[in-house]
Amino acid sequence: MATIRSLLIGTGSYVPDFVLTNDILEELVDTNDEWIVKRTGIRERRIGPGMTTWQMGVEAGRKALQSAKVPPEEIDMLILSTCTPDTYSPTVSGYVQEALGLKKAAAVDINACCTGFCYASDIADCYIKAGKAKTILVVSAETLHRITDYTDRGTCVLFGDAAGAAVYRACEDENEQSGILSSFMAADGSGADYLYMEALPVEEDPLHSDRKFSEKNRFLKMQGAAVVRFTASAVPHAIDMALQRAGLTAADVDWVVPHQANLRILQIIAQKFGIPNEKIYVNMDRYGNTSSASIPLCLDEMNDKGLLKKGQVIVCTGFGGGLTYGAFVLRL
Incomplete structure (x- = not known):
């Protein structure tokens, strides 16, 4: 089959x-x-x-x-x-x-x-x-x-x-070697409070509580240093696992398309795997951190620019609140 x-x-x-x-x-x-x-x-x-x-x-x-x-x-x-x-x-x-x-x-x-x-x-x-x-x-x-x-x-x-x-x-073409080759998804809930926002007010007795839900409660709150420490180890691990499952190494990778959170984190990825900076796609200078939209935004921009070629190996990696992290390997 x-x-x-x-x-x-x-x-x-x-x-x-x-x-x-x-x-x-x-x-x-x-x-x-x-x-x-x-x-x-x-x-x-x-x-x-x-x-x-x-x-x-x-x-x-x-x-x-x-x-x-x-x-x-x-x-x-x-x-x-x-x-x-x-x-x-x-x-x-x-x-x-x-x-x-x-x-x-x-x-x-x-x-x-x-x-x-x-x-x-x-x-x-x-x-x-x-x-x-x-x-x-x-x-x-x-x-x-x-x-x-x-x-x-x-x-x-x-x-x-x-x-x-x-x-x-x-x-289902036996000769087609393209597609998603492997993935690795994970989470570390011990860091959930590093990056969070409240969805709804939590009260023991909503009918008689004196607690007022402040407008500020709905805003995102972040412990930036803790998040960077987490990603510095979690993201390389996710990429390592995804590449191992695909039977590939960093030398086989044509593009790394990471979540656009912070340039320092992308530099850590480049140093860890010995990947040239020009192989790590970056557009955060123009769009900032757009959460889950950042990776597909990069892919579409690369597609429009003609940067995506048949046979290329791409590693997409994300990391953020949860704390969640993961990576998948894609051959075009």
Whole structure:
């Protein structure tokens, strides 16, 4: 029996028009362009006030379908990753499914924070290899400005809004060596409080409690140094495991497409594996940290630039709240 592989056949992305520069942030908090660039590598990010997560997801998903040349009725499943849902019920994926006309598709949301695209791609691969779906659309969409405290200089300089998408299709051709070759997904809940936001007020007695739910409670809070320490060991481990499972080494890798969190973290990856900086794709200088949307946003940008070539080996790796982390190896 031929091995079923999950081929990447299309990419898509969307970013809002408004550019939030470091100069603008200097007017809001005690910071400056030099400080931000030196510590993060970020110069600007996009935000979309008035836009919903599902609206951005629709735009990215539509482009991915066009890129893949797949009509909506051929999509068997939609997996949407987000940590900024417009509604807890119904799912954000339900709105995207309807807007894109995915009449046959099952639709589900997942939240693995910044590792969401890796988790969603792994789930898609499992469904395809199990024969439960042939063509799957993965959408990662985030409106992070809605949970960002623009009085906190430690976090407001990091985050932007974006959506990215990918279409995976089953292939049973014995001669086809492309597709998702391996993956490794993990989490360390002991660090959950390093990066968090409250969803709803938690009270023992909601009818008689004096506790008031502050507007500030809905903002993202981060212990930056602790997160960097975690990723410095977790991300190389995830890449190591994914490469081992694929039977490959770092020397076989053409591109590393990492979550765009902090330039320092990407430098750690390059040093650990001896990968030249030019093989690690970076666009955080223009978009900042867009959580689960960052990896598919990179892939679509690379696709538009003609950087993705048949036969290339790509490692995608994500890390973030949960604390979640993971990597998957893809051959184009």
